[in-house]
Amino acid sequence: MIDTMPATITAAILVIGNEILSGYTKDENIEYIAKNLMERGIRLFEVRLVRDEELAIIEAVTALADRYTYVFTSGGIGSTHDDITTASIAKAFNIPIEQNVEVMRLLASYYASNGVEFNVARQKMAELPVGAKLINNPVSVAPGFIVKNVHVMPGMPDILRAMFDRLKLVLNGGPMVYSRTVSCMVGEGVIAHDLGKIQSTFPDIEIGSYPHLQETGILSTNLVLSGIDEVKLEKATEVVRKLIHSLGG
Amino acid sequence: MIDTMPATITAAILVIGNEILSGYTKDENIEYIAKNLMERGIRLFEVRLVRDEELAIIEAVTALADRYTYVFTSGGIGSTHDDITTASIAKAFNIPIEQNVEVMRLLASYYASNGVEFNVARQKMAELPVGAKLINNPVSVAPGFIVKNVHVMPGMPDILRAMFDRLKLVLNGGPMVYSRTVSCMVGEGVIAHDLGKIQSTFPDIEIGSYPHLQETGILSTNLVLSGIDEVKLEKATEVVRKLIHSLGG
Incomplete structure (x- = not known):
C-alpha cells in the first residue's frame, strides 16, 4: 500500500517509557491519537513502544x-x-540543544505567578533542539515541540490531549477512508478462496477478515472493507454480501 | 541497560494487523503477554504494531x-x-515454506471429526517455514510456530492465551524484578535534582518518576523503584522515602 498510494498521508506513534512496557502505567495515548488522525484522513501505519534508552529512541525516531x-x-x-x-x-x-528563550520566558512567568521556584530542574524543560517549533500546552505551560516531521509530546494523557487537539488542526489531512463491515457466521476457511478473488477485483479496496469467538462460543467473522472511493466501496461490499448470502451465512 | 545487563532475558512483541492500527479491533494480547513475561522474569523491552505489509513485517521481525x-x-x-x-x-x-506433514495430519483429522471440508484455503494453515517447531493450539488445532527466537501466534485472544499459557513454561526465565512505589504530592520539579543523585548512587536500581493528575486536579508523582536485588531496592526506597519526607510530601 505504501508503494501504490504515494499520496496517502501516513503517521506513526512512538511511545517512550519504561513504565508502559513494564505494565506499571497503561497507555492511553495511542488510541486517542489514532482516532483523531483517522478523522483527518491520516492513516496510522505503525506504532512502537520503547524504553527510556537513548539508542532505542534514536533508532525508532529515525526509522x-x-x-x-x-x-x-x-x-x-x-x-x-x-x-x-x-x-x-x-x-x-x-x-x-539550546535553552529556548521563549520557553524560558513562558515557564518563568508561569512559576512566578504560582509562587513556585523556577529551579534548574524545571529549566531542563526549556532545553530544546535549536530551531524546534513549539506545541502549545494549555494545561501546564511547558510546551511540546516539533523537529522535522516529529511531534514531541508528554506522556500525561490530559496534557497530550490538550496539545494534540490544537495540533491536529494544522496537520495536512488526507482523503477520508470509508469502511463497511459485513458480519457473518461463516468461518474464514469457507470464504477465503472467493474473498481473495474479490480482493483481486477491487485492488483499491482493502478487505480485512477478522474471525472472533462470540460469547456463546460460536466462531464468526467480520469482513471489513475500506477505501477512499465510496462508490467502489459500496460495489465491493455488495459483492461480498452476495457471497455470504450464497453461502447461507 | 541493554549494554550493562547482558544476562537479562529480554523480549519484544510484534502485533501484526491493519485492524489494530485502524482502531477497528482493540489489541488484547500485549498486556497479557507482558504480564506473563514479567512473572517469568523476562523483560519486555519493545513493542511494535505494523500493518499486514510484507516489507513492514520483514523489517520489524528481523530487527x-x-x-x-x-x-x-x-x-x-x-x-x-x-x-x-x-x-x-x-x-x-x-x-x-513447505506443507508441514504433522499439521496436515492434525488439521485433516480435526476437520474430518467435525464434518468440515479440509479445503485448499484451510490447507494454507499447514504451510510453514521448513524446520519450524509447532506451538500447540488447544482451542482450534491450527498451531502457531517457532522459527529461531520468533514465536508466531494468531491474533484471536482466546487462542493466543491458550497457546501462550503452555509456551511460557518452556521459556528461559530471568531473575525476578521487584519494585516499590513511593507516591507523593510533590511535583517532579521539586524532587528532580535529588532524585537524580539517588539514581547515581544506586545504578542497579531503576528509578522512574511518573507524574499524574488526580481526579481532584492535584498533580502528584509516583516514584517507582525496581531491580533484581531486593536488599538494595529496599535501601534505595528508604532513601527516596526520606527525601520525600524532608520535602513535606
Missing part, C-alpha cells in the same frame, strides 16, 4: 521519521533524570 | 529477533488473503 509523513511521540520530556526524549531526538537528527 | 532473547508475534496466520505473516517471516529468515 519512523524517514518512512511516514508524521511521527508523534509521547513521554519522557519532564524534568527528572529519566526524561531523555528531548536529548535523544536532538541527537537522532544531529541538532544541538 | 527485533536480532536484538532480543524472544520475539512474540500475534496476528495474520489464518486462511484468508490478508494473512501474510507466515510467508513474510519465512522470507525474513530466508527459509522456504
Whole structure:
C-alpha cells in the first residue's frame, strides 16, 4: 500500500517509557491519537513502544521519521533524570540543544505567578533542539515541540490531549477512508478462496477478515472493507454480501 | 541497560494487523503477554504494531529477533488473503515454506471429526517455514510456530492465551524484578535534582518518576523503584522515602 498510494498521508506513534512496557502505567495515548488522525484522513501505519534508552529512541525516531509523513511521540520530556526524549531526538537528527528563550520566558512567568521556584530542574524543560517549533500546552505551560516531521509530546494523557487537539488542526489531512463491515457466521476457511478473488477485483479496496469467538462460543467473522472511493466501496461490499448470502451465512 | 545487563532475558512483541492500527479491533494480547513475561522474569523491552505489509513485517521481525532473547508475534496466520505473516517471516529468515506433514495430519483429522471440508484455503494453515517447531493450539488445532527466537501466534485472544499459557513454561526465565512505589504530592520539579543523585548512587536500581493528575486536579508523582536485588531496592526506597519526607510530601 505504501508503494501504490504515494499520496496517502501516513503517521506513526512512538511511545517512550519504561513504565508502559513494564505494565506499571497503561497507555492511553495511542488510541486517542489514532482516532483523531483517522478523522483527518491520516492513516496510522505503525506504532512502537520503547524504553527510556537513548539508542532505542534514536533508532525508532529515525526509522519512523524517514518512512511516514508524521511521527508523534509521547513521554519522557519532564524534568527528572529519566526524561531523555528531548536529548535523544536532538541527537537522532544531529541538532544541538539550546535553552529556548521563549520557553524560558513562558515557564518563568508561569512559576512566578504560582509562587513556585523556577529551579534548574524545571529549566531542563526549556532545553530544546535549536530551531524546534513549539506545541502549545494549555494545561501546564511547558510546551511540546516539533523537529522535522516529529511531534514531541508528554506522556500525561490530559496534557497530550490538550496539545494534540490544537495540533491536529494544522496537520495536512488526507482523503477520508470509508469502511463497511459485513458480519457473518461463516468461518474464514469457507470464504477465503472467493474473498481473495474479490480482493483481486477491487485492488483499491482493502478487505480485512477478522474471525472472533462470540460469547456463546460460536466462531464468526467480520469482513471489513475500506477505501477512499465510496462508490467502489459500496460495489465491493455488495459483492461480498452476495457471497455470504450464497453461502447461507 | 541493554549494554550493562547482558544476562537479562529480554523480549519484544510484534502485533501484526491493519485492524489494530485502524482502531477497528482493540489489541488484547500485549498486556497479557507482558504480564506473563514479567512473572517469568523476562523483560519486555519493545513493542511494535505494523500493518499486514510484507516489507513492514520483514523489517520489524528481523530487527527485533536480532536484538532480543524472544520475539512474540500475534496476528495474520489464518486462511484468508490478508494473512501474510507466515510467508513474510519465512522470507525474513530466508527459509522456504513447505506443507508441514504433522499439521496436515492434525488439521485433516480435526476437520474430518467435525464434518468440515479440509479445503485448499484451510490447507494454507499447514504451510510453514521448513524446520519450524509447532506451538500447540488447544482451542482450534491450527498451531502457531517457532522459527529461531520468533514465536508466531494468531491474533484471536482466546487462542493466543491458550497457546501462550503452555509456551511460557518452556521459556528461559530471568531473575525476578521487584519494585516499590513511593507516591507523593510533590511535583517532579521539586524532587528532580535529588532524585537524580539517588539514581547515581544506586545504578542497579531503576528509578522512574511518573507524574499524574488526580481526579481532584492535584498533580502528584509516583516514584517507582525496581531491580533484581531486593536488599538494595529496599535501601534505595528508604532513601527516596526520606527525601520525600524532608520535602513535606
